[in-house]
Amino acid sequence: MKGEQLESVVYASNMGSYEQACKRFQWEDVESHFTWSRTGKVNMAHEAIDRHVYEGRGHKTALLYCDGQREESYTFMQLCMESNRFGNVLRKYNVAKGERVFVFMPRSPELIIALLGILKVGAVAGPLFEAFMETAVKDRLEDSGAVAIVTTPELLSRIPRDELPELKHVFVVRDSSQLAGDVIDFKAEMEQASYEFEPEWLDREDGLIIHYTSGSTGKPKGVYHVQNAMIQHYYTGKVVLDLREDDIYWCTADPGWVTGTSYGIFAPWLNGATNVIRGGRFSPENWYRTIERYQVTVWYSAPTAFRMLMGANEEILEKYDLSSLRHVLSVGEPLNPEVVRWGWKAYGQRIHDTWWMTETGGQLICNYPEMAIKPGSMGKPLPGIEAAILDDEGNVLPPNQMGNLAIRTGWPSMMRKIWNNPAKYDEYFRFSGWYVSGDSAYMDEDGYFWFQGRIDDVINSSGERIGPFEVESKLVEHPAVAEAGVIGKPDPMRGEIIKAFIALREGYEPSEELKEEIYRFVRGGLSAHAAPREIEFKDKLPKTRSGKIMRRVLKAWELELPTGDLSTIED
Ligand code: ATP
Ligand code: MG
Secondary structure, eight states, rough: OOOOOBOOSOOOOOOOOHHHHHHHOHHHHHTTTTTTHHOOOOOHIIIIIIIHIIIITTSEEEEEEEEESSSSEHHHHHHHHHHHHHHHHHHHOOOOOOOOEEEEEEEHHHHHHHHHHHHHTTTTTEEETTTTHHHHHOOOOOOOOOOOOOOTTTTTSSOOOGOOTHHHHTEEEETTOOOOOEEEEEHHHHHSOOOOOOOOOBTTEEHHHHHHOOOSSSSSOEEEEEEEEHHHHHHHHHHSSOOTTTTTEEEEOOOOOIIIIIIIIIHHTTTEEEEEEEEEOHHHHHHHHHHHHTTEEEEEOHHHHHHHHHHHHHHHHHSOOOOTTTEEEEEESSOOOOHHHHHHHSSOOOOOEEEEGGGGOOOEEOOOOTTOOOTTOOOOOOTTEEEEETTTTBBBOTTTTOOEEEEEEEOOOOOOEETOOOHHHHHHHSSTTEEEEEEEEEEOSSOOEEEEEEEGOEEEETTEEEEEHHHHHHHTTTEEEEEEEEEEEETTTEEEEEEEEEOOOOTOOOOOOHHHHHHHHHHHHHHHHSSOEEEEEEEEOBBTTTTTTTTHHHHHHHHHHOOOOOOBOOO
């Protein structure tokens, strides 16, 4: 193998050797773990929660919740009963199979219970970020034709009910006695509802969840997933998250985006793990305290969080005992090699990058516990998944050539439609037999995949194609740089030049000398054509709530164009 790599951790894993696993892999084998694969009748909430009660694990802790004010724990039995109650509430209001029901509230046990109750009546869950403002909320409820929503008193005013004729029921969690209008008191209804409930038994192709994507590239789209996706959630929970029965698992993502449901709810509970959910805002102290307090063993987070933790002062790291960690993973954005190296020093853990998208429903290209990691690579396709790099005509490219990252169609958690937008859906499948991701990447001769950028973000400078990620990763190696976003700026001579937007670390001041130094740093470390000829310092970079740098916003700033849909921007 070429290039830098970190040797794999040697411990008994759930997968065995990668090559062997690929050879003998069959989706039918994974399916056979579910009784419904024979009977045909399925319900995600039953599989993730109730099944453990029937199989004698009802008293095991399913959920550890904290947010700085509240701290609660729930067994599988308790989650089963509480979600049964909400199932009964929804049935009382005649919410039926296939209808869309949203949750719009901060992370909390009520959010989880509501979401499970929605699944139990066979409705399609629609999770929304608490930070969405009125227009964003309206667009999503309107597009999906939502019939009900569960929210909090604080967020209620952002739901323009008189403009949403299809929205029949608004459930308000916590005291709603002071609220005007015909809202329904969640708590009062729950208190009256029975713990007994027969879930709606569904077909594997019946709806599960609709996620409006975070919109890094433009208008949000309603990505629709079905029950069948659980096969992938279960399987990747086992072989990628490496979940075992005694694990305490923490996924830091909000259920408002797909990682927070596929891997914040479904995968851990399908595998019977104890699941930590932390509400409240990010701070290095709060996060490390959470790991220490619950003895978290498997931790799934995002590059933006790791970069912020890397930027925090060293003493914080000293203060907390993080030795319970045995497996750390990342998703959402390219994971800079510098961060992987730092993670190894700071936690004694290799941070395992995983690549997938809202549309794919589950992980597809990953670094498994048993693989050697090449820092900067997102790893190899999951056994059962075929990935390739295609040119713009749909031909498979040889190793080391940059092109369209594509996946052979037909994995269990692939989206089944884009709500109300069949034309958009068809674009992903424009080359027969392939799902085209919209990301640009290459594969090396060892079969590792290397992310380069979104197709639209790839820069063409003096005839060279440059992925912004490579430049950004070099930039964050510079001691002054906390975060960097790189775009192509039109240039009469070179086609495009590289422009970098940079947020500095604490203690560094913007200056012309620093620009020059950073330029030379990239030029010397990477190449002349990849060095940013223009640098602009910013206090902060525009990011989505799920932590992605919004390069299209940087580009719009630069070209003085409209910034487009900003509903998912952080602040
Ligand atoms: P939209 O499609 O609406 O613009 P989005 O693409 O940001 O939103 P997601 O589906 O949450 O919404 O993100 C998937 C994208 O995130 C991938 O296509 C890829 O660009 C990026 N991504 C995810 N994981 C990784 C990873 N491990 N390495 C590099 N990029 C990643
Ligand atoms: Mg996308």
